[in-house]
Amino acid sequence: MAKKIFAVPNVATPSRPVIFTDKCKGCNLCVEVCPVDVYIPHPEKGKAPIILHPEECWYCGCCVGACNIEGAIKFNWPLQQRGYWKNKATGEVKRV
Amino acid sequence: MTSWQEYLDKEGHPPVWPYPVNYEKEQEIETDVLVLGGGIAGCWAAISAARKGVKVALVEKSATIRSGAGGPGVDHWNDCCNNPLSKVNPDEWAQRLANNSGGYTCGGVAREVQCRENYDALIELENMGGKVRDTEDKYKGAEGRDDKTKFMISPRYNYNHETNTVIRVWGSTFKAALRKEALRLGVKIYDRVMATGLLNEGGVQGARVVGAMGVNNRTGEFMIFKSKATILCMAGPGSIWVFNTELAGITTFRSRAMSGDGQVMAYKAGAELTMMEKTGTLNLGTGFKHNWYGGAGDASYENVRIVDANGKALPVPYEGWGSNLGQMARGGAPGKPPWEVVRDGVLKGEYALPFYGDFPSMPKVESDVTWGLMIGEEAICRIIVDTYNASGFDPRRDQLQNYQLIEGRSMPQWRSIDGAGARGGILIDDWNMRTSLEGLYATGDQLPASGDHNLAATTGRYSGRKAADYVKQIAQGKIDKAQIAAEKARVYDPIKKNEGMDWKELHAGVARTMQYFCSEYKTESLLKMGLDSLNEIAENYVPRLFALDPHKLMCSLESLSTLEYSRMIIEASLARKASSKFLTFDRIDYPQQDPPEWNKFLTLKLENNKVKIGERPLGFWGNMKENYEKYNQDYTGVYKGK
Numbered sequence: 001m002a003k004k005i006f007a008v009p010n011v012a013t014p015s016r017p018v019i020f021t022d023k024c025k026g027c028n029l030c031v032e033v034c035p036v037d038v039y040i041p042h043p044e045k046g047k048a049p050i051i052l053h054p055e056e057c058w059y060c061g062c063c064v065g066a067c068n069i070e071g072a073i074k075f076n077w078p079l080q081q082r083g084y085w086k087n088k089a090t091g092e093v094k095r096v
Numbered sequence: 097m098t099s100w101q102e103y104l105d106k107e108g109h110p111p112v113w114p115y116p117v118n119y120e121k122e123q124e125i126e127t128d129v130l131v132l133g134g135g136i137a138g139c140w141a142a143i144s145a146a147r148k149g150v151k152v153a154l155v156e157k158s159a160t161i162r163s164g165a166g167g168p169g170v171d172h173w174n175d176c177c178n179n180p181l182s183k184v185n186p187d188e189w190a191q192r193l194a195n196n197s198g199g200y201t202c203g204g205v206a207r208e209v210q211c212r213e214n215y216d217a218l219i220e221l222e223n224m225g226g227k228v229r230d231t232e233d234k235y236k237g238a239e240g241r242d243d244k245t246k247f248m249i250s251p252r253y254n255y256n257h258e259t260n261t262v263i264r265v266w267g268s269t270f271k272a273a274l275r276k277e278a279l280r281l282g283v284k285i286y287d288r289v290m291a292t293g294l295l296n297e298g299g300v301q302g303a304r305v306v307g308a309m310g311v312n313n314r315t316g317e318f319m320i321f322k323s324k325a326t327i328l329c330m331a332g333p334g335s336i337w338v339f340n341t342e343l344a345g346i347t348t349f350r351s352r353a354m355s356g357d358g359q360v361m362a363y364k365a366g367a368e369l370t371m372m373e374k375t376g377t378l379n380l381g382t383g384f385k386h387n388w389y390g391g392a393g394d395a396s397y398e399n400v401r402i403v404d405a406n407g408k409a410l411p412v413p414y415e416g417w418g419s420n421l422g423q424m425a426r427g428g429a430p431g432k433p434p435w436e437v438v439r440d441g442v443l444k445g446e447y448a449l450p451f452y453g454d455f456p457s458m459p460k461v462e463s464d465v466t467w468g469l470m471i472g473e474e475a476i477c478r479i480i481v482d483t484y485n486a487s488g489f490d491p492r493r494d495q496l497q498n499y500q501l502i503e504g505r506s507m508p509q510w511r512s513i514d515g516a517g518a519r520g521g522i523l524i525d526d527w528n529m530r531t532s533l534e535g536l537y538a539t540g541d542q543l544p545a546s547g548d549h550n551l552a553a554t555t556g557r558y559s560g561r562k563a564a565d566y567v568k569q570i571a572q573g574k575i576d577k578a579q580i581a582a583e584k585a586r587v588y589d590p591i592k593k594n595e596g597m598d599w600k601e602l603h604a605g606v607a608r609t610m611q612y613f614c615s616e617y618k619t620e621s622l623l624k625m626g627l628d629s630l631n632e633i634a635e636n637y638v639p640r641l642f643a644l645d646p647h648k649l650m651c652s653l654e655s656l657s658t659l660e661y662s663r664m665i666i667e668a669s670l671a672r673k674a675s676s677k678f679l680t681f682d683r684i685d686y687p688q689q690d691p692p693e694w695n696k697f698l699t700l701k702l703e704n705n706k707v708k709i710g711e712r713p714l715g716f717w718g719n720m721k722e723n724y725e726k727y728n729q730d731y732t733g734v735y736k737g738k
Binding site: 004006008011012015016018019020032033034035036037040041042043048049050051052053054055056058059060061062064065066075077083084085086087088089094095096 | 098099100101103104105108111112113114158159161162163164167168268288313314341351352353407450452454456476478479480482483484487488489493494495496497499647651
């Protein structure tokens with residue numbers, strides 16, 4: 001069966017300040033720490049929160065800092081915020 | 097599954113609002129001291145009042161655990177004149193700070209309290225579990241580290257160790273410690289509640305403040321707080337002239353949620369505000385963010401040399417020990433701001449872009465301190481440092497790209513009142529830190545030209561104890577049902593519609609008005625056009641605001657705060673018929689800068705809902721040392737109680 005295509009507005013930009021991995025147990029600590037309610041809890045217990053207001057993210061990182069499970073939540077900088085650096089000896093330039 | 101669209105894809109419908117929605121339902125809370133805003137100032141105010149044995153309620157729009165500009169962290173404890181390594185006199189230092197910027201500062205009360213008491217606050221913070229010393233000897237050998245006390249003195253304002261007033265701190269530990277202490281002392285914390293308005297006794301503007309109203313931004317429930325004293329500790333607004341969530345945030349220091357609600361509700365209640373005409377230009381950064389921390393050039397970078405693409409040192413200041421190149425205090429070529437010298441050099445081919453922070457040229461311990469402690473602990477930078485580290489950046493080997501010249505300054509119409517010092521606030525003409533209204537106190541970001549972590553902490557701590565003394569002498573005031581009914585009608589208006597104008601469009605519309613009519617270029621007619629434009633928005637577009645859930649209701653109310661705050665700025669700008677270097681205030685029709693007859697504070701308040709302009713002379717706070725001592729004879733220093 002063909003995939004159902006919904007008619008929805010454009011997603012907000014940036015749309016994904018963090019990435020949850022399979023390690024997330026849905027404890028919602030990040031939901032409670034986030035100062036601007038970027039997330040809501042998932043309706044199904046034990047699942048990773050839903051990112052509802054990504055464009056309001058302050059990029060304070062407190063959600064990642066609060067998480068008790070290593071690697072369950074990763075910060076995901078928007079493209080325009082990814083900074084550069086240079087290896088002083090070789091001159092090689094890299095980016096976050 | 098981590099986004100609403102993925103949820104929709106899988107489930108076939110969007111998620112249902114996850115919290116119970118109780119619009120219009122009322123919850124009434126009675127307390128002695130009500131603290132509005134649970135950031136740094138608010139937590140300190142609550143703790144300090146609770147230590148005096150009174151009932152305290154704290155209302156926080158976000159979550160107290162990390163909320164506020166200082167919630168994620170801070171790296172400097174400034175103006176710490178009583179620390180054992182300090183070489184300055186607190187009263188003289190306070191006097192100097194109060195006289196900065198032509199005397200247009202947050203005032204003598206706040207500065208004297210800060211310089212007298214912030215070392216006590218630091219020690220109390222340590223007793224609560226905040227980290228303020230290098231107890232593990234991690235940075236042994238770093239310049240400024242005192243082996244006896246293990247304090248880490250910063251080079252900030254500290255050429256050749258002549259002041260030693262700034263202590264480097266591990267501020268990411270502070271907020272959780274403060275919240276824990278507040279809870280331990282029995283403070284009732286109401287998270288996710290946006291305070292929307294103050295209650296005046298009998299509902300009369302200008303009368304004693306007897307509580308506040310608010311709305312829960314998850315459930316929509318209406319909150320009524322009855323209090324004997326109320327302390328405003330909320331943030332100033334972060335985005336009056338520029339609004340764009342699509343670019344990932346507005347400024348480094350202010351989240352989108354910081355919308356000046358406190359000053360607006362104080363104004364509506366009849367309190368006097370001052371310096372509302374003062375603005376600055378917006379500090380921009382990569383993607384509108386991290387203007388300093390991701391790109392060098394701030395105090396946290398205090399001793400990192402900035403070099404060009406070929407490794408040539410730039411003539412811009414950095415704050416190295418004894419370098420006489422202080423980022424804030426000294427440096428630059430004679431007659432020209434340093435970054436203008438750099439710009440000229442770039443255009444002539446003397447300096448090649450891009451620029452870099454030259455970490456590898458620093459001794460290892462200094463680079464560790466700057467990267468790990470100073471940047472790592474400051475504001476929202478922990479996640480930046482962690483991200484760079486995880487991506488392979490190594491300060492021993494790599495230079496960090498600097499964006500200061502390209503993105504550091506905005507266009508002049510993209511103004512800001514978010515930078516430290518670049519805004520007005522609530523007038524404090526009282527040594528108990530009371531506002532012009534009985535029962536209402538204001539601290540931290542509510543004060544004009546404030547914006548520093550330890551100023552917020554110490555003024556919060558001070559107002560908490562003063563408000564506690566006040567409530568012991570007075571009964572609850574009478575709240576007015578009509579005032580509550582009017583506020584409920586205002587607050588819930590957006591949820592009665594499901595189409596019209598959303599909060600973002602309203603906010604962006606207000607911002608554009610401010611760019612057009614209240615920018616760097618001000619004249620009587622432009623400012624009046626601006627006021628007309630804002631009034632037109634209020635009349636024709638505010639009634640169309642709609643909100644689909646309690647969160648968007650909060651955002652809508654924040655946009656209304658932005659609109660009201662903008663009106664205050666224009667009213668104050670109309671009142672000052674002179675230009676002022678110190679207020680970053682230029683009137684094309686009154687070009688003379690700081691003529692003597694205009695060297696005064698203008699105040700703004702509502703009387704019977706009509707704007708009333710008043711004034712105070714510069715230095716109206718009087719003799720700071722004498723007044724402080726007169727009003728604080730019972731002050732006992734570091735808290736020793738349980």
